[in-house]
Amino acid sequence: MSLLIVGTVAFDEVETPFGKTGKILGGAGTYIGLAASHLTDQISIVSVVGGDFPKKYLDLFREKNIDTTGLKVVEDGKTFFWAGKYHLDMNTRDTLVTDLNVLADFDPVVPQHARNSKYLMLGNLTPSIQKRVIEQMETRPKLIVMDTMNFWMNIAWDDLMEVLTMVDVLTINDEEARQLSGEHSLMKAAKKILTMGPRYLIVKKGEHGALLFYENQVFFAPAMILENVFDPTGAGDTFAGGFLGYIARKDDTSFETLKNALIYGSAMASFTVEKFGTDRLLEITGEDIEERLLEFVKMVAFKI
């Protein structure tokens, strides 16, 4: 396998000023996988769902060439469920429901044929689960990317610090970077976090773009300026999937490739927010992606 993804596969229920969904397909692993599937193949996902998870969604992953051998179905359990409501500014949201269900006892098992995957994406999960996945790899992946959140900084600091020493790229948002480092300045925060383990730090700033820190350098990818942000759910995970999907396709981990990957991540995320859930991600074509990338080039290109 080329790209191994570990992350939640879930039911989401989302309310935005534009409307309300019923129970739809969601989860970090889902968005990461679907985004990456536009850019590379040989993708494998490790996750867990309940007996209530529709066969059509499992088929969907397979249609997208995502291997689901490692997607455990707990027949007598229920799938992880998250419900949230976005405020008018679409930048803040309230979590209404978090039913862990089968996720509470998730013990990830990486299928034998995925233990030599070249690239590993650790979606936002308990740091100890992320660690157990890394330990099952038989060959050290060329690049391990991990996502995390403030919640784990609050309740699993020591575990988080340990996993940080095992990965290459950390993706967090600006507030999380400040909390993790204790520094308000993002430049100072980045310098401190880069001493904790990762070689690269990505700071996601939502509608304000994303920063990639490496040694003393910083690269910036803007977010697309859209007429409507319809539903921001999954944007960060789509970003990660686009980012690592591009790297897996290029099979290169240089700073230059990671810069391009940041643009791909930002481009993919700009699609996800245009419709509810995974709707847009499922309908776009390679041509749509190429077109959007050109818009990014135009948005920042200048010649001094």
Place this chain on the structure above:
Amino acid sequence: MSLLIVGTVAFDEVETPFGKTGKILGGAGTYIGLAASHLTDQISIVSVVGGDFPKKYLDLFREKNIDTTGLKVVEDGKTFFWAGKYHLDMNTRDTLVTDLNVLADFDPVVPQHARNSKYLMLGNLTPSIQKRVIEQMETRPKLIVMDTMNFWMNIAWDDLMEVLTMVDVLTINDEEARQLSGEHSLMKAAKKILTMGPRYLIVKKGEHGALLFYENQVFFAPAMILENVFDPTGAGDTFAGGFLGYIARKDDTSFETLKNALIYGSAMASFTVEKFGTDRLLEITGEDIEERLLEFVKMVAFKI
């Protein structure tokens, strides 16, 4: 004259988490002029100060080749005074004092030799004053840039709407763009504002960079990622001065030139925030500016 600037020349007193200044040189016109003076010459300023305004500051403008014929000194009046205190995040501030003093009766008179200036920068002032300046021009400038703020949207809407029809470029921040247009999406806000008069709209997002909207296109200039933001006062005006200073030097008003100008504005602003007041703007050299511009190029350059 090449560049005519109308804007406040003031005393500021600033408190940040890093310390507190006494009364120092401030004002929109000051920052615009000093920033532009690094990039072009034949600059003229129209403003008003009181008899308490030190001769050394007048000399400073002249040293920087800024013509002060239009800087009226009201001998028995006091100079406009603003005092503010920044919060810990440096993004929000409380205004502690606003003493308009001589600014309350400011009636701008453009000196005869500046009435054919090619470029005109209208700093943030009562819209009616901005209008009186435009009306004194004998030749329509090649580009008129105006700054404004939410305060004028609240108390002088009709005047503001009228001036908007007379200018080419409007510079405001994101919240002001939303208020002016009644649209939350910046893309929608921009489309609406571009029907109000200006051909170009610049939306300043502080530490998140700046957007230039033109027809159906959008260009993005990031803000420099700095270890320390020491004092944000004057950053927006420095940005405008760098922007129009560059345009005056190139003597060109194409979209391509305006894109570059946005980068110059962002680069100049990144200096201002590094020290209190105008301190950093007064000490930098052409070499410092060139170096900073290269950092901007590196920050956004990618090759897909």
